[in-house]
Amino acid sequence: MLTIEELREVITLIDQSSINEFTYETDGTTISMKKTNGVTEQQLVNTRADQPAQETPEVALKEEAVKVTSEQQQPEENQVNQESNTAYDYEIVSPMVGTLYTAPTPESDAYVTKGSTVKEETVVCIVEAMKLFNEIEAEVTGEIVEIMAEDGELVEYGQPLFRVKKQ
Structure with missing residues (x-):
């Protein structure tokens, strides 16, 4: 007990x-x-x-x-x-279940940090699913205002990963 x-x-x-x-x-x-x-x-x-x-x-x-x-x-x-109600217009969500990686290699810097400016084709992270590494793009132009998942964390389908203030 x-x-x-x-x-x-x-x-x-x-x-x-x-x-x-x-x-x-x-x-x-x-x-x-x-x-x-x-x-x-x-x-x-x-x-x-x-x-x-x-x-x-x-x-x-x-x-x-x-x-x-x-x-x-x-x-x-x-x-x-x-x-958490900070000014944001868009959430970048996980398109699949997998492990989130914020950098291309463990020794590298993160793709994006809070305050980073992103464009539609900017890679913001990688989600590994079944040994396939899928690059996740921002899909909008703006500034990262919140990072909602940690490096190495298991993420679910549709889980918000980043919040973006559109420009």
């Missing part, structure tokens, strides 16, 4: 991420979290009869199910949402 510190860490990580639903099962205990309107609801279910759930001062963990609401991250989320 998770300790309260581990449970707090999981709640914080889910609150700070873009994940809307999360379920974790171990030793007959299931933890389910779902975000609704910037608030994370957590449900803990202990299905093991031989080990009752522990009670703590902050969270009374009952044997059936308990919901805990974490609102302490909400002001930070609003601040992050305001920051």
Whole structure:
């Protein structure tokens, strides 16, 4: 069973991420979290009869199910949402699932950085899928105002990679 510190860490990580639903099962205990309107609801279910759930001062963990609401991250989320609403006109998205590389080789500089000016044919990154390295072009003329994915990160189809202010 998770300790309260581990449970707090999981709640914080889910609150700070873009994940809307999360379920974790171990030793007959299931933890389910779902975000609704910037608030994370957590449900803990202990299905093991031989080990009752522990009670703590902050969270009374009952044997059936308990919901805990974490609102302490909400002001930070609003601040992050305001920051992410920077002036941009276009998002360069991943055309496929794969690994993102921001430079042609590990020793090279990144194709683009925040503040870089790009044209339609400018290569902004590479997405590797099934050992094929696909160059991703900007497709617009403008300035990179935000980089939304890290080098070496697994990206999904349609995931925003860069935000561009068109010129």
